[in-house]
Amino acid sequence: MDFPTELISYLHAATRVAVLTGAGVSQESGLRTFRDAQEGLWAQYRPEDLATPEAFDRNPRLVWEFYAMRRLKAGEVLPNAGHIALAEIENRFPAFTLITQNVDGLHQRAGSQSVIELHGNITRARCSKCDFFLEKWADSGDDVPPCPHCGGLLRPDVVWFGETLPAQALSAAIEAARHCQAFFSIGTSGLVQPAASLAFAAKERGAVIVEINAEPTPLTPSADFFFQGSSGKILPQLSRALN
Ligand SMILES: [Zn+2]
Helix, strand or coil, rough: CCCCCCHHHHHHHEEEEEEEHHHHHHHHHCCCCCCCCCCCCHHCHHHHHHCCCCHHCCHHHHHHHHHHHHHHHHHHCCCCHHHHHHHHHHCCCCEEEECCCCCHHHHHHCCCCEEEEEEEEEEEECCCCCCEEEEECCCCCECHHHHHHCCCCCEEEEECCCCCCCCHHHHHHHHHHHHEEEEEEEECCCCCCCCCHHHHHHHHHCCCCCECCCCCCCCCCHHCCEECCCCHHEEEEHHHHHH
């Protein structure tokens, strides 16, 4: 792909970059989205039975097992060329913030350092009572493991339907969007708020908006540059073009 020279020289001069990624980036690793993950045994459940606070209250074990399956699947796939290119591109800019809606931890596994997780991370758990966070816990067979701090039930550290985004992550994301010189929106439908508004917050403050997506989105008419296709192909080319 040929990138416009105006974009490449703008990026060469830029120091502050923010990137928003969504499910499209992980799908290229072969990872299923939430709805696609509801296959087999899980197909009989509605999202409200698996990914809401009410579902967890009703049947914590069912919800815990669904996320245990997704955690296992996420562990089986590898970061793809798009993830790896983003980790490379990060090193080019003094201030680089990667904001992701993905919960699979693949950006970190690819080497990205500055990552804001808007929807949490399935590889972590937290206590449903006292909000104690854990990266590792002992799986106790059939039961949902207890919090080592208060004995409450552990839950996946993700944002469920009907829950608000973690306040600190959201404000850091808005801050990064408002202060960047270039904002990339990659593999995201641009439909889910408040993530979708980040590009507009960046544009309002004068940032150049670059979109990389398989299909045009509601953001596309407002983007300064739109590259249609696979982020796993386009991002490595961009990384090389910046060299
Ligand atoms: Zn606890």
